[in-house]
Amino acid sequence: MQISKDIRSHYERIGGEEKIRALVQRFYQLMDELPEAYGVRKMHPPSLKGAEGKLFKFLSGWMGGPQLFVQEYGHPMLRQRHMPFTISRKERDEWLLCMGQAIDDVVVDDEQLRNELKVAFIKVADFMRNQSEPD
């Protein structure tokens, strides 16, 4: 049974720029701290500030807000931009571990939004895999 569908953008529902900044900050903090995420952490440069700024700009547009990433860097071509990195299930899952936890920590008052965001991130992170692996 469909109860009700919130038709506002994820950008609006999460709470706009401030909340997306908080999400991205928490995400990279977790990547920096969780031993289980060490594999993806070491793919990144020592400072995560550059990645943090870019992911914030990307997510602003991806969630239906201002297209900050596109305005500054052009078409995201996200999969192509990740080609220099080896991304298999392991890296995907480490990335998603941090994002899932960041969502739980930052999107505290809206379970439906938490679930929708997790489903959406699982899809986009899976799309970033670039290694062929047996099923």
Ligand code: HEM
């Ligand atoms: C699936 C596992 C993923 C891994 C291992 C990964 C890894 C990386 C790495 C190592 C960088 C370079 C950071 C730097 O040079 O500072 C990067 C950049 C970036 N990632 Fe990911 N990423 C993953 C998934 C994602 C997903 C799902 C998104 C979006 C929802 C995303 C968005 C970005 C963006 C916007 C950049 C900046 C691109 C640029 O302009 O260079 N990544 N990623």
